Amino acid sequence: MRSLLAVLTVVAAIVAIWYLAAIQMNSKWTRDQAARAGIALSFGEVVADTMAQERPVLPAPHQVVAELWKTTVQKKVTSKRSLVFHGWITLSSTVVGFLIGTVAGILLAVGIVHSRAMDMSVMPWAIASQTIPILAIAPMIIVVLNSVGIQGLLPKAFISAYLSFFPVVVGMVKGLRAPDAMQLDLMKTYSASKGEIFWKLRLPSSMPYFFASMKVAIAAALVGAIVAELPAGAIRGLGARMLTGSYYGQTIQIWSALFMAALLAACLVGLVGLLQRITLRKMGMAQ
Amino acid sequence: MTALLIAALFWAAATWLAVRIANSPASATLAGKLAVPALLGVTILVVWEGVVRGLEVPAVILPAPSTIGGTFAASLPILWGDFVQTFVKGALSGYVIGCGAAFATAILIDRSKFLQAGLMPVGNFLAAMPIIGTAPILVMWFGFDWQSKAAVVVLMVFFPMLVNCVQGLQESSAMQRDLMKTYSASYWQTLLKLRLPAAMPFVFNGLKISTTLALIGAIVAEFFGSPIKGMGFRISTEVGRLGLDMVWAEITVAALAGSAFYGAVALIERGVTFWHPSQRR
Structure with a gap:
């Protein structure tokens, strides 16, 4: 209860700072307009105008909320102006990429845990692969894959997969190695085969690590999908929405797309968290 | 064949x-x-x-490594100019400002349980956000030069760093803090001699995560507008001209810079947290 109060206080403070910043940043335009028209504005009028500009430098929170409401609830879902439509495009490539990345990550982790050669050779390169700013070359990958004939969902999903496979590899390698020597010895006294040790000991004990890394992976997958939509070809999706907003100075549109993306990320991470709680409780591993 | x-x-x-x-x-x-x-x-x-x-x-789809190497060697001055613009001016200054601000904030809110309880969930939430999406807004605010790139980097590294620092500052155990109390150590003495050293593994974890984020932020921000140099600018224009060997040369620079940056931070970490179990050999 206390922590909820604290969170609400912080959020209220952020909103208050936002309003003050909006007045400060937008007032220049208002004053310029007034000076051009030769009118003197009172402080109250300036504030009122900064709250309701069409292309503000920083839109006030209520303008963003109003735009969100307008583009989600009041528009038909199939409309090109509906954020639900754009969010769905981004979501679908996020989920496909996340699934590809997770499966690839698990396979790689299983290989690393079972083969010493793979452990020694793949692990350093998996770490090095993350220092390559793939996000920065995402637009190029889209263009190149397009020219080979791969179009639509898959190129975007590929970027998401590349970003989400790494946390899964690291987490799963740690998780599959989590059983200690005692437990492994016990399995050996049962004369369990390698496969049985994997399915009955290693895999179950890796589950907490698996879910923790899935949370990171799905957030990364969403960022990948959004950036992959940035190249000029894309006209659908939250990333494209931001890009067109920045081309035409539609700041409110950028902010509402940003909030939609944040909402989507929160829902996805929350969903994985829910799945984690249910699974771990069923397996008797919940704390 | x-x-x-x-x-x-x-x-x-x-x-x-x-x-x-x-x-x-x-x-x-x-x-x-x-x-x-x-x-x-x-x-x-x-x-x-x-x-x-x-x-x-065909070279417009995937150039061979030897071609890329040739382009790399032939256009060193251009690559160096882009590197300075994007990495030194944009990423590095943003990294220092962002990580420094996050570290200072963590120490400031460390004394207030209320602020911690309020800021941590919000910080965790924002750390998972697609903050890269603020790039077009910040480019609009700060102009096309490196200042806007540094601003994007500051926003990107701030929250992961803050979350790690706050978690690190809570790392010392009650026993250790009690010992400091029996020495009648003041708040600042406890902070400097016990809690900051104990926080270092977490602080460096945040610093390491931030190295790659900084480079990504600086490059992606250049897609939304930049002066006529910079790694992001070069990549987006060369893709348009189908000069993929140049693009791959830039990627090589980015990968080398990213790895070196990460390696440097990891090396400092090894010196500072030599006592931690993960550093023992």
């Missing part, structure tokens, strides 16, 4: 050699530890070259 065959043969030989080294006593030595990953790296390059030559992949 022969190029493909050679590549396949090389691959098989390298795999055999890697398995041999990994399963032999040599794998415990430093040379063995370096040789196995290096072998994989060389194999990837050879197979790449072989596939591009063997299947005659």
Whole structure:
């Protein structure tokens, strides 16, 4: 209860700072307009105008909320102006990429845990692969894959997969190695085969690590999908929405797309968290 | 066809050699530890070259490593200019400001339980957000030059760093803090002599995560507008001109810079947190 109060206080403070910043940043335009028209504005009028500009430098929170409401609830879902439509495009490539990345990550982790050669050779390169700013070359990958004939969902999903496979590899390698020597010895006294040790000991004990890394992976997958939509070809999706907003100075549109993306990320991470709680409780591993 | 065959043969030989080294006593030595990953790296390059030559992949889709190397060597001045613009001016200054601000904030809110309880969930939430999406807004605010890139980097590294710092400051155990109290140590003495050193593994974890974020932020922000130099600018214009060898040369620069940056932070970490179990050899 206390922590909820604290969170609400912080959020209220952020909103208050936002309003003050909006007045400060937008007032220049208002004053310029007034000076051009030769009118003197009172402080109250300036504030009122900064709250309701069409292309503000920083839109006030209520303008963003109003735009969100307008583009989600009041528009038909199939409309090109509906954020639900754009969010769905981004979501679908996020989920496909996340699934590809997770499966690839698990396979790689299983290989690393079972083969010493793979452990020694793949692990350093998996770490090095993350220092390559793939996000920065995402637009190029889209263009190149397009020219080979791969179009639509898959190129975007590929970027998401590349970003989400790494946390899964690291987490799963740690998780599959989590059983200690005692437990492994016990399995050996049962004369369990390698496969049985994997399915009955290693895999179950890796589950907490698996879910923790899935949370990171799905957030990364969403960022990948959004950036992959940035190249000029894309006209659908939250990333494209931001890009067109920045081309035409539609700041409110950028902010509402940003909030939609944040909402989507929160829902996805929350969903994985829910799945984690249910699974771990069923397996008797919940704390 | 022969190029493909050679590549396949090389691959098989390298795999055999890697398995041999990994399963032999040599794998415990430093040379063995370096040789196995290096072998994989060389194999990837050879197979790449072989596939591009063997299947005659056009250069606008995937240039061969040798072509990329040639372009890299031929356009060093341009690459250096882009590197300075994006990495030194944009990423590095943003990294220092962002990480410094996050560290200072963590110490400031450390004394207030209320602020911690309020800021941590919000910080965790924002750390998982697609903050890169603020790039167009910040470019609009701060102009096209490196200041806007630094601003994007500051926003990107702030929250992961803050979350790690706050968690690190809570790392010392009650026993240790009680001991400091029996020494009648003041708040600042406890902070400097016990809690900050104990927080270092977490602080460096945040710093390491931030290295890659900083580079990504600086490059992506350049897609939304930049002066006529910079790695992001070069990548987006060369893609338009189908000069993919130049793009790959920039990617090489980015990968080298990212790895060196990460390596430097990891090296400092090894010096500072030499006492931590994960650093023991």
